[in-house]
Amino acid sequence: MTIGRQLDLLTLSRPDISHAVGVMSRYMQNPKKLHLEAVRRILRYVKGTLDYGILYKKDGDCNLVGFCDANYAGNHDTRHSTTGYIFMLGWGAISWCSKRQPTMSLSTTEAEYRASAMAAQESTWLIQLLKDLCQPIKVAVILYCDNQSAIRLAENPVFHARTKHIEVHYHFIREKVLQEEIELKHVKTKDQVADLFIKKLEWQ
Amino acid sequence: MTSADCSVFVKSVNIKLAIVLVYVDDLIITGDCEEEILLIKQNLSIRFQMKELGQLKHFLGLEIDYTHEGLVLHQKRYSSDLLKKFGMVNSKPISTPMEANAKVCALEGKDLEDATMY
Numbered sequence: 649m650t651i652g653r654q655l656d657l658l659t660l661s662r663p664d665i666s667h668a669v670g671v672m673s674r675y676m677q678n679p680k681k682l683h684l685e686a687v688r689r690i691l692r693y694v695k696g697t698l699d700y701g702i703l704y705k706k707d708g709d710c711n712l713v714g715f716c717d718a719n720y721a722g723n724h725d726t727r728h729s730t731t732g733y734i735f736m737l738g739w740g741a742i743s744w745c746s747k748r749q750p751t752m753s754l755s756t757t758e759a760e761y762r763a764s765a766m767a768a769q770e771s772t773w774l775i776q777l778l779k780d781l782c783q784p785i786k787v788a789v790i791l792y793c794d795n796q797s798a799i800r801l802a803e804n805p806v807f808h809a810r811t812k813h814i815e816v817h818y819h820f821i822r823e824k825v826l827q828e829e830i831e832l833k834h835v836k837t838k839d840q841v842a843d844l845f846i847k848k849l850e851w852q
Numbered sequence: 853m854t855s856a857d858c859s860v861f862v863k864s865v866n867i868k869l870a871i872v873l874v875y876v877d878d879l880i881i882t883g884d885c886e887e888e889i890l891l892i893k894q895n896l897s898i899r900f901q902m903k904e905l906g907q908l909k910h911f912l913g914l915e916i917d918y919t920h921e922g923l924v925l926h927q928k929r930y931s932s933d934l935l936k937k938f939g940m941v942n943s944k945p946i947s948t949p950m951e952a953n954a955k956v957c958a959l960e961g962k963d964l965e966d967a968t969m970y
Contacts (some may be wrong), residue, residue, distance in 0.1 A: 650970055651938060651970055652970060654934055654937075655934070657913065657930070658927055658930060658931060658934065660913070660914060660927065661914060661925050661926050661927045662927065664949070665949050667949075667950075668949035668950045669949075671950070675970075676970060679970040680963060681963070683970065684970055686950065686951075687970065688938075688940065688943070689946060689949065689950065689951065690949045690950070691934065691935060691938060691940045691943065692940065692943050692944060692945055692946040693945070693946050693947070693948060693949040694931050694934070694935065694949075695931075695935055695940060695941075695943055695945045696945025696946060696947065697945075698928055698931050698932065699926075699928070700926065701915075701917070701924045701925050701926025701927075701928075702924065702925045702926070703919075703921060703922055703923070703924050704922050704923045704924075704925070705921055705922040706921065706922040740922075773856055776855060776856040777854070777856035777857060777860075779856075780854035780855060780856050780857070780860065780862055781854070781860075781862060781869070781871065782862065782864050782869055848948065848949075848950040848951070848952055849948045849949060849950065
């Protein structure tokens with residue numbers, strides 16, 4: 649197994665490296681020296697953080713909350729945007745993703761809107777899974793997004809000139825909001841947890 | 853079988869639950885209904901040869917620790933093995949996984965002599 653694939657398996661319990669691993673795995677087809685150096689840096693980071701894991705607390709509330717974010721044109725080669733989302737059940741992260749969007753977004757709003765649609769897909773599955781485990785969710789899942797216009801776009805199903813090209817399946821989020829399965833809420837950028845999946849970590 | 857995940861099986865008795873998760877030949881049996889869990893174990897061992905491994909400690913490379921606060925999911929062993937495998941055991945730790953201002957591009961830089969490792 650290659651180093652890229654093996655690091656990918658490490659993201660199972662390490663959301664903090666998902667973005668770095670995701671970015672580096674894009675170069676698996678034609679890796680350069682530079683990329684190997686970057687991968688070695690991830691390993692050095694892992695070395696310093698061997699103790700990291702996810703704690704699922706015994707008590708406390710068990711609400712499902714999501715955060716979604718997008719990095720508009722974040723990929724330097726193709727200018728594709730990146731989606732990042734994370735779902736927390738109570739205090740523990742249960743599902744997360746850092747993925748380059750398959751289609752080109754023309755605006756930040758559009759990139760964020762696509763990210764929220766992807767998060768909505770995941771939340772639908774999580775709601776079903778919790779229902780299967782006899783822990784049904786009675787209220788709408790709150791999905792935090794730091795882009796006001798993406799929230800408006802999802803809440804208000806009107807036709808906009810600048811969004812008419814967005815493919816139908818991305819309007820999935822609208823349907824979920826209308827059905828009151830998801831509630832989109834605004835979150836300040838500094839409280840946005842999901843930016844971990846679209847940006848480089850900075851030491852604070 | 854649940855509709856969300858075809859490898860999860862749930863049986864609910866009154867308000868109590870017994871859950872079985874299957875991965876190839878590994879099973880996790882859990883729940884809050886002790887009797888049902890015992891029954892499942894008995895029934896399964898009639899049909900299949902089974903080995904009881906006790907409390908869940910690792911599953912598919914994931915390790916589980918039990919603390920007074922709750923459960924901790926981690927991959928310490930997997931990480932150390934990875935460092936060993938790629939000769940990074942004595943490397944200097946760093947605080948972030950990626951350089952803050954680095955722009956990674958596809959075509960920059962020298963070719964690798966051995967690209968199979970990457």
